[in-house]
Amino acid sequence: MKLQGEYASGHLCIRLRGELDHHSARETLREIEALLDRYLPRSCAMDLSALSFMDSSGIAVFLQAKKRLSEIRGSLWILDPAPQPERVLSASGMERFIQIKHRKGTTVP
């Protein structure tokens, strides 16, 4: 699991790359929380376009990140999930808790 944060004018975009499972979940959450604490963003997008695999452990990570953000009145959404993560998000009904957005008409580098 590799993670990269990009911050500009109140918005943080965190790009996840690789496989997010129970094994990598704790470290991933720790890194996400460190980025949130550092930038205290008003909004945060989790870019999952390069996430090749995730299971329900990833869901727990996003829910905890959302909780952390709501403490600082920030909002969180998921951006462009790759096909496998998108199926996991939809099978677990995540749309009810976290908004999933798609970049339309743009190609992901």
Next chain:
Amino acid sequence: MNYENYIKLEFPSKSSNEALARSVAGVFAAQMDPTMEELGDIKTAVSEAVTNCIVHAYPESLGKILLRCRILGDSKLEILVRDWGKGIENVEKARTPLYSTGGEDRSGMGFTIMESFMDKLTVRSRPGAGTTVIMTRTLPRRKRSL
């Protein structure tokens, strides 16, 4: 039952083996010529089942996990994940979406995902003796190289 092919893999309940287990299941399933989506579903279901063993069956110690994959008949993939850990007191409750005894780190969606990604899920458990999860998924017949 007749089976075309099978593998058995035994490994300790280390979280680093989650990726190993789902990759092995994926490579085994590949001979059935699944779509990317089917392959993703199978790997996800295996990841959930193995994670359950690591988190719930052996919470404070390392134990043994068995993964068995079989091709039954022409197009049915069967995956068995077994542990000899502490077992589940109430299987029905454990299968309820969002129910978890694993705390904040867990979403409680493991069985829900296994159920929705596989055609059939059977869970047998005895407290103190262990748990066996058996999942099957029929992969529509396409060109086979078997």
